Amino acid sequence: RKEVEQDPGPFNVPEGATVAFNCTYSNSASQSFFWYRQDCRKEPKLLMSVYSSGNEDGRFTAQLNRASQYISLLIRDSKLSDSATYLCVVNVYNQGGKLIFGQGTELSVKP
Amino acid sequence: DAGVTQSPTHLIKTRGQQVTLRCSPKSGHDTVSWYQQALGQGPQFIFQYYEEEERQRGNFPDRFSGHQFPNYSSELNVNALLLGDSALYLCASSLLDMDSSGNTIYFGEGSWLTVV
Numbered sequence: 376r377k378e379v380e381q382d383p384g385p386f387n388v389p390e391g392a393t394v395a396f397n398c399t400y401s402n403s404a405s406q407s408f409f410w411y412r413q414d415c416r417k418e419p420k421l422l423m424s425v426y427s428s429g430n431e432d433g434r435f436t437a438q439l440n441r442a443s444q445y446i447s448l449l450i451r452d453s454k455l456s457d458s459a460t461y462l463c464v465v466n467v468y469n470q471g472g473k474l475i476f477g478q479g480t481e482l483s484v485k486p
Numbered sequence: 487d488a489g490v491t492q493s494p495t496h497l498i499k500t501r502g503q504q505v506t507l508r509c510s511p512k513s514g515h516d517t518v519s520w521y522q523q524a525l526g527q528g529p530q531f532i533f534q535y536y537e538e539e540e541r542q543r544g545n546f547p548d549r550f551s552g553h554q555f556p557n558y559s560s561e562l563n564v565n566a567l568l569l570g571d572s573a574l575y576l577c578a579s580s581l582l583d584m585d586s587s588g589n590t591i592y593f594g595e596g597s598w599l600t601v602v
Contacts, residue, residue: 418576418593419529426510462528474591476528
């Protein structure tokens with residue numbers, strides 16, 4: 376079983392749609408949680424950290440359920456520029472800066 | 487302030503050859519991690535260097551080795567290249583004390599390696 380698993384893609388949605396990505400992780404010692412965005416043939420860039428209480432950044436909302444070991448990302452009013460691959464990432468306690476990535480979910484927003 | 491820089495950006499090697507990839511961390515950062523990202527997959531952790539020593543290692547064979555220099559820059563070496571080593575190799579820099587937070591981990595643009 377992979378340490379971090381994400382919904383298979385691709386997700387093809389029209390502009391203005393709301394889209395949700397889900398992710399589960401297997402290591403209960405996971406300490407920090409993130410969503411990264413990766414554009415085609417570019418490096419991953421931090422989109423947002425995910426906190427236990429849930430957090431929002433504009434059109435993006437991230438939630439964490441430690442009991443279910445589940446992370447989600449909601450994108451509202453999607454834009455063409457949101458088209459990218461979204462990576463669910465965890466950092467395990469006592470493993471320093473080792474980030475564990477899911478395989479990523481590709482999002483394509485169409486006009 | 488330069489971010490994380492990697493070289494070369496693209497290269498093609500033949501099976502069995504050796505390759506060296508280079509990384510200069512963000513100014514002020516002391517820790518360098520290397521990741522391999524195969525097509526359609528998320529990045530996989532190779533190893534991490536701090537104070538010129540390998541601090542952590544992922545599930546990669548000994549053909550993958552690295553080095554960190556006193557100026558914190560780093561090299562990734564891969565020997566006896568296989569077709570399956572074709573991937574994007576990403577370097578990430580951070581400060582050791584804060585590297586559990588994604589806010590302090592920065593990625594370079596990567597080196598695209600093709601093995602033929």
